[in-house]
Amino acid sequence: MANLDEPLSKVLGDKTANALKKGLDLHTVGDLLHHYPRRYAHRGELTQLSGLQDGEHVTVMAEVVKVQGRSLTRSPGYVLEITVTDGTGLLKLSFFGRKGSYRAEKDLSPGTRGLFAGKISTYRPRGGKAMRQLTHPQYKVVAEKGAEEAAQEWADEIIPIYPSTKALPIETIGTSVGTVLDQLTLPADPMPGALLGRRRLVGLREAYEGIHRPRTWDELGKARARLKWDEAFVVQVALAQRRLAAAALPATPRPPSFGGLQSEFDARLPFELTEGQRQVGDEIAADLAREHPMHRLLQGDVGAGKTVVALRAMLQVVDNCGQAALLAPTEVLAQQHYRSITGMLGDLAEAGRIGGAENATRVALLTGSQGAKARKEALLDAASGTAGIVVGTHALLQESVQFADLGLVVVDEQHRFGVEQRDALREKTGGGRPHVLVMTATPIPRTVAMTVFGDLETSVLGQLPAGRSAIRTHVVPPEKPAFLARTWERIKEEAAEGRQIYIVCPRIGEQEGDEGDAMDTADAEESGRRSPLGIMEVLPKLADLLAGVRIGVLHGKLHPDEKDAVMRRFTGRELDVLLATTVIEVGVDVPNATVMVIMDADRFGVSQLHQLRGRVGRGSLQGLCLLVTDAEPGSKARERLDAVASTTDGFKLSRLDLEQRREGDVLGAAQAGRTSSLRLLTLHRDEDVIRDAREEATALVESDPGLADHPGLATVLASLLDADRAEFLEKT
Numbered sequence: 001m002a003n004l005d006e007p008l009s010k011v012l013g014d015k016t017a018n019a020l021k022k023g024l025d026l027h028t029v030g031d032l033l034h035h036y037p038r039r040y041a042h043r044g045e046l047t048q049l050s051g052l053q054d055g056e057h058v059t060v061m062a063e064v065v066k067v068q069g070r071s072l073t074r075s076p077g078y079v080l081e082i083t084v085t086d087g088t089g090l091l092k093l094s095f096f097g098r099k100g101s102y103r104a105e106k107d108l109s110p111g112t113r114g115l116f117a118g119k120i121s122t123y124r125p126r127g128g129k130a131m132r133q134l135t136h137p138q139y140k141v142v143a144e145k146g147a148e149e150a151a152q153e154w155a156d157e158i159i160p161i162y163p164s165t166k167a168l169p170i171e172t173i174g175t176s177v178g179t180v181l182d183q184l185t186l187p188a189d190p191m192p193g194a195l196l197g198r199r200r201l202v203g204l205r206e207a208y209e210g211i212h213r214p215r216t217w218d219e220l221g222k223a224r225a226r227l228k229w230d231e232a233f234v235v236q237v238a239l240a241q242r243r244l245a246a247a248a249l250p251a252t253p254r255p256p257s258f259g260g261l262q263s264e265f266d267a268r269l270p271f272e273l274t275e276g277q278r279q280v281g282d283e284i285a286a287d288l289a290r291e292h293p294m295h296r297l298l299q300g301d302v303g304a305g306k307t308v309v310a311l312r313a314m315l316q317v318v319d320n321c322g323q324a325a326l327l328a329p330t331e332v333l334a335q336q337h338y339r340s341i342t343g344m345l346g347d348l349a350e351a352g353r354i355g356g357a358e359n360a361t362r363v364a365l366l367t368g369s370q371g372a373k374a375r376k377e378a379l380l381d382a383a384s385g386t387a388g389i390v391v392g393t394h395a396l397l398q399e400s401v402q403f404a405d406l407g408l409v410v411v412d413e414q415h416r417f418g419v420e421q422r423d424a425l426r427e428k429t430g431g432g433r434p435h436v437l438v439m440t441a442t443p444i445p446r447t448v449a450m451t452v453f454g455d456l457e458t459s460v461l462g463q464l465p466a467g468r469s470a471i472r473t474h475v476v477p478p479e480k481p482a483f484l485a486r487t488w489e490r491i492k493e494e495a496a497e498g499r500q501i502y503i504v505c506p507r508i509g510e511q512e513g514d515e516g517d518a519m520d521t522a523d524a525e526e527s528g529r530r531s532p533l534g535i536m537e538v539l540p541k542l543a544d545l546l547a548g549v550r551i552g553v554l555h556g557k558l559h560p561d562e563k564d565a566v567m568r569r570f571t572g573r574e575l576d577v578l579l580a581t582t583v584i585e586v587g588v589d590v591p592n593a594t595v596m597v598i599m600d601a602d603r604f605g606v607s608q609l610h611q612l613r614g615r616v617g618r619g620s621l622q623g624l625c626l627l628v629t630d631a632e633p634g635s636k637a638r639e640r641l642d643a644v645a646s647t648t649d650g651f652k653l654s655r656l657d658l659e660q661r662r663e664g665d666v667l668g669a670a671q672a673g674r675t676s677s678l679r680l681l682t683l684h685r686d687e688d689v690i691r692d693a694r695e696e697a698t699a700l701v702e703s704d705p706g707l708a709d710h711p712g713l714a715t716v717l718a719s720l721l722d723a724d725r726a727e728f729l730e731k732t
Ligand code: ADP
Pocket: 271, 272, 273, 274, 277, 300, 301, 302, 303, 304, 305, 306, 307, 308, 441, 465, 466, 587, 589, 591, 618
């Protein structure tokens, strides 16, 4: 009898166990049982021997006509060659190894019928006739039976095809799994029986049987559903526990007050808040008034007006004698936030200065690059409480930064910060925890929100402020060179009218080994392509093409002061064109910018393109985005660009992005290919499973926070929540 954590050597013997360990990193009975078939073959897919093609993965049914072993002439070794036929043609099966090392030798004697699966290649003996062959095929002997009965059985038979490696004969996996299943002792099902009933899920044993040796497709479907459920549920239980623990922490309530800075600010707003801004504002205001820390994710498409929402929340805290910190992912963005917040607040941010309003506060800026004097002043203002709002980059996380009474942390553009960083800021308050508002402009598909961000409550700013004209997007393809010429013309025209233009390249491109700022997520696997365009290669050409147009350059390797200077000149309209890398991807807000040209657009991911184009059309002026590409019509890259051009719905695009990325990319690099990563569950297809699991997990954890009444579940959680998975919850 074998438990899930039994070493495989105990059940299968050292030889097989070693092969499974070396080849597939499988150590225990549980490891092997979670090595699921990659796909399943069946009679319906059987290929005739006369129609075989090289490189095809096939399953054939045939009869053995000849068995011959021979020593290899060059290398020491032995090959077992078996010829089979189905009446339409011949096929050779080759098993390399030591003499007698293959069960095939015993299993497959002339006259035996079997199913053979593998990848077709061509064998060309010297001087002989070329022949199709399968090397180390998976096979299954089919017993002689009454023809009808046998045919039925063949038709129904489902043959699991396992992920395997060269060194590991594929049939070894199948037989090993069979042996393990026959000896398996499972503890009581960790899932509560009532839950299984409610969700129509089969028991665990049935699930393992059904995924490894299904008799029907229905069995297989039920098995997959159950095992998927387990994957989703464990994560959701862990998240529910985290949420519950976070909700139990104390925080200082900061309720809305009348006649404070917040209402003063509202009264002065030059525009009406959108319905969404008001609603989300109310949610946040209520959260801030509670005795437990807010932990909220605010999603809003680019230009949705998240900053105002955050600023109003910050002012509510300041009205309660607390401080708020705004954490930005880049210097450019921190500086811009600082400028726009002080701008919006006007004399409300001039406490202690001539002309400052009566109940005014101060805004401090803290970045890694600022001079010693400015930094010292900012640190003092933060520590003394003079600054009600402190804006900064990662520099805010350093230990030397102290706050008098930090009540709210706003993290802008979440996807660049990890949970630890949020926590680092939280540690900066004495007793209570600060409230936390996380903002992201990358619309997050529901499934990702429920898993990766599953410990946060979410709010969505669904609509853009009125008076925005939509951004038009066009692809500038290689087959229409006139479009590119027109692009340069258009830039000159816009500049002549006093409008501003961004031109984005994937790379800086000035030195060797420069990886630029762009994440070349998209087609990295396509080798042999020219390297992506760099700013420094494009710049001299632009100087020609756009003679008379004032061009500035912005990228991540510039000194922060230079970056700031360039941004200032651009904002101040001393520059017409900003040639940049993706440093301008997030948050940059210049309402006078109308055109965004993205060079080598196919090198960017869908969400990234959407973010980038969000930089234009922010004022009342119509925005135009041009996606310049070399990608051929009909290619995957072009489909992606066409999708971006066809819609401005960020949520639609983020779902598309999710479909095109591998799960590991979404869940963080640590997840990809690890044994504990999600095997069956996918974030783009299993929204319903994830949602149901979340619902059940939340209810279960609320009634039994420590899982005291669910010891089986607690054990599974502990073992599955190993280092990897904990990392998944932390890092992503
Ligand atoms: P994002 O959500 O991308 O961070 P911002 O907060 O930068 O968007 O807002 C984009 C622009 O829209 C800013 O210039 C801001 O002043 C303006 N804005 C915000 N809310 C409104 C509104 N309700 N009506 C009109 N303009 C608004």
